[in-house]
Amino acid sequence: MSKDRKTAATRRRFLAVAGGVTAGAFVSLRYSGATPASMAAAIRQVTGEAVVQPGKVRLEVPPLVENGNTVPITVSVTSPMTAADHVKSIHIFNEKNPQPNVVTIHLGPRAGRARVSTRIRLADTQTIVAIARMSDGSLWSAKADVIVTLAACVEDL
């Protein structure tokens, strides 16, 4: 009986420790949210001094990626896509690849829906930013954090 209790206690302690370690790992993996300068500069080139508001844009990326060489990404923007009110362009940026730009997409009212998918490369665990420019000139953005297990771009031949 006492042996059982001892085993249970050990198991409990083990679970507590294991849980703590896992939680700690997640905390350390969590991205702090700061934006490296190169990405900020690249975004500035697109937006100029205009204000970028969060919202309207949805960025769908798997939160955990095994292979950074091909990461599916879908960007959609809430917009009626009429001649008077549509998305003109969508810009995607990353912060830890060798280059901050990922892709620039130009749309118009004939797109019908502002929804685009492609596949990208990610060199590291990082934050991706999508910025949409509307026909009225306003800018909207969304962010997504991605954890990358196997990085792209770094391997030699």
Place this chain on the structure above:
Amino acid sequence: MASALINVPKKAKRGDVIEIKTLISHIMETGFRHTTTGVPIPRDIITSFVCTYNKEEIFRADLFPAIAANPFFTFTTIATESGTFEFTWQGDNGFLAAEQASITVE
């Protein structure tokens, strides 16, 4: 010659939003990699992709090295009239590829 896969619905109702999928085989060499002897591998990517619908541009993308090999795009357009879609990819080292697809709108 690069080979491309295009997926456009054959038929659509007027005014419907249709989805177009494109895939082209291309190495998309980033220009950031080195051989084992340390020699940098020059960049070789597709830099631009354009889709026109009856000669009118409906989708354009500027590509960077961060696009995965064999660039893939899914986008939408409104089926306005029967006609052809033309897809054009341009890139480094004079890369040029073009494809067509037709649609019947009723």
